[in-house]
Amino acid sequence: MTARAPFHVLSAAESTRMDGRYMELGERTLVALFKSAAARFSNRVAVTADDDELTYHELNRRSDLLAGRLRAAGAGPGTLVALLAPRSARLLIGVLGILKAGAAYVPVDPSYPQERIAWTVKDSGASVIVSTSELAEAVSGQGTDVVLLDHPATESADGTKPSVEGTTTADSLAYVIYTSGSTGVPKGVQVEHRNVVRLFDVTREQFSFDEHDVWTLFHSAAFDFSVWEIWGALLFGGRLVVVPLETARSPEALHELLRSERVTVLNQTPSAFGRLAAADARSAECLSSLRIVVFGGERLEPTALRDWIERHGDEHPRLVNMYGITEATVHASYRPLTASDLDTHGVSPIGDPLPDLIFHVLGDDTQPMAEGVPGELYLEGAGLARGYLGRPDLNKERFVDHIASDGTVRRCYRTGDRVVALSQGGYGYVGRTDDQMKIRGYRVEPGEIEAVLVRHADVSTAVVLPHDYGGGDVRVVAYVGSGAQAETLAPELGAAAAATLPSHMRPSAYMVLPQLPLTLNGKVDKERLPAPVAATTPVHVVAVDGPELTGTERRIAGIWQSVLDVPAVGSDTDFFDLGGTSLSLLRMFGQVNEAFRTELEITVLIDGATVGSLARHVDSALSTSTPTV
Structure with missing residues (x-):
């Protein structure tokens, strides 16, 4: 079944034109197009961040200097360079410098456990690591050269401009982003320059991005939504505002940043936007500059x-849903959302595929499904990645040859997503064909978490499932079969997960059972697993020994127990050690402000989210006001 695409498909001439001039197909790289934008908009601000503000001229110059240092260190065409950098202007210098050297970048999130950072660098075979002085320790001992972004040769105006012209073509690798793996280890997705460039070619008509747009870099560079954010700004002469981590965690602070920086293009997972929309409803300030909100990731x-559209309508800003996956270069479909969609139930509307992609909705026998009948989505077209790094068996399994009805063989990506062709046009997302979960926009393979848990000598079996705690607060729950005591085993498993897995993959609760229920076929019967309720079943709770709680602390601890569904909370216990997530943290914080009639900002927890620290801020706020509590 093919797409019903109403868009204008670019001609060969149109698709090779950018910024008023023609390029040979081999020249249409991210580097070449960025340099074209830098030449046109030399004095315009390219990047705004806490640590710096760079014009296109300065970003171009400093990334040239970094490229020269990388070439001297051995990076070049066909090599991979790991990028471990904070949310800063230097991150963008790193991305561009690596690409200008002819290499591809492998983004590594600094918040990941050191073990996972080291594993990613090793698995990628990175020839060089680009980092900063404060983060370089996390990659020490790797036996790989480290090039520092804060080195004077990159910061200063001195240095010879490197000659890197002609080292990159459209077929060159641009980046490798790691996603969760079902076999217990992450997998690196290889994406070429042409994959990213054509993404912006085929979406230009729908979005009309230009030099007047202001984008946010809200997402981690290790999450492919960042690719859309970075190049949506830098290929068109726009300005990219790097969102500090503490701002990204606070809907109120993000709302203020969007207003003060006059952001025009915002990209959000639906969960994150829900929190922002709630902050917007409480704010007297209007986001008058915002013209487009793009949803993706989940x-x-x-x-x-509904509440947002009732306040703002559906035209300013425009709301667009874009289904996508890393293996198809960020986005694969386009669906404008209007007030008429508010009563849509069942499937999630994802619209039509982008003009250079084709959707095949197939059954178990790989035959096309009729309109209105769900099937697995096979993706075909120019957005498909090169494949997984060093995983030939997985490439054979997921990047498959599909024989079309006309007998032609098409290279497709088997997504594992269930979609349905809708009678009114476009497609709807139904769910997964396997156990893969979506946690805060990230794809999470349960098998990768389970592999960590079964390493423990006392665990015979492990199953990981998502559990919705309400309000879209979906958390990971681990069920383990063991004869050990939950009070002892759960903290040990929590420590193992914290040392190995990113925060979005760590279980929030550990249900320890003597044995897991099985089906007649000998598989774990997930339907019979108990709900993670603290009152009846042991969950992961760290020790709460310590001094007696103050009155304020007791009230806050009660809120934490309710939000996290745990039986006890100590004064110095970290919120995230109790299984908290970024969404549950916001729910908890809102309830604390409501209970004490305070107006604290969530940034007060930047140095530690404990009952004791929050109570001190609450007491301080109460001492300077006369609220009714």
């Missing part, structure tokens, strides 16, 4: 947009 329920 399932969108249109009914969740």
Whole structure:
């Protein structure tokens, strides 16, 4: 079944034109197009960040200097360079410098456990690591050269401009982003320059991005939504505002940043936007500059947009849902959302495929499904990645040859997503064909978490499932079969997960059972697993020994127990050690402000989210006001 695409498909001439001039196909790289934008908009601000503000001229110059140092260190065409950098202007210098050297970048999130950082660098075979002085320790001992972004040769105006012209073509690798792996280890997705460039070619008509746009870099560079954010700004002469981590965690602070920086293009997972929309409803300030909000990363329920659309309408800003996966270069479909969608139930509307992609909705026998009948989505077209790094068996399994009805062989990516062709046009997302979960926009393979848990000598079996705690707060719950005591085993498993897995993959609760229920076929019967309720079943709770809680602390601890569904909370216990997530943290914080009639900003927890630290801020706020509590 092919797409019903209403868009204008670019001609060969149109698709090779950028910024008023023609390029040979081999020249249409991210580097070449960025340099074209830098030449046109030399004095315009390219990047705004806490640590610096760079014009296009300065970003171009400093990334040239870094490219020269990388070439001297051995990076070049066909090599991979790991990028471990904070949310800063230097991150963008790193991305561009690596690409200008002819290499591809492998983004590594600094918040990941050191073990995972080291594993990613080793698995990628990175020839060089680009980092900063404060983060370089995390990659020490790797036996790989480290090039520092804060080195004077990159910061100063001195240095010879490197000659890197002609080292990159459209077929060159641009980046490798690691996603969760079902076999217990992450997998690196290899994406070429042409994959990214054509993404912006085929979406230009729908979005009309230009030099007047202001984008946010909200997402981690290790999450492919960042690719859309970075190049959506830098290929068109726009300005990219790097969102500090503490701002990204606070809807109120993000709302203020969007207003003060006059952001025009915002990209959000539906869960993150829900928190921002709630902050917007409480704010007297209007986001008057915002013209487009793009949703991606997880399932969108249109009914969740009702309050926003009732306040703002559906034209300013425009709301667009874009289904996508890393293996198809960020986005694969386009669906404008309007007030008429608010009563949509069941499937999530994802619209039509982008003009150079084709959707095949197939059954178990790989035959096309009729309209209205769900099937697995096979993706075909120019957005498909080169494949997984060093995983030939997985490439054979997921990047498959599909024989079309006309007998032609098409290279497709087997997504594992269930979609349905809708009678009114476009497609709807139904769910997964396997156990893969979506946690805060990240794809999470349960098998990768389970592999960590079964390493423990006392664990015979482990199953990981998502559990919705309400309000879209989906957390990971681990069920383990063991004869050990939950009070002892759960903290040990929590420590193992914290040392190995990113925060979004760590279980929030550990249900320890003597044995897991099985089906007649000998598989774990997930339907019979108990709900993670603290009152009846042991969950992961760290020790709460310590001094007696103050009155304020007791009230806050009670809120934490309710939000996290845990039986006890200590004064110095970290919120995230109790299984908290970024969304549950916001729910908890809102309840604390409501209970004490305070107006604290969530940034007060930047140095530690404990009952004791929060109580001190609450007491301080109460001492300077006369609220009714």
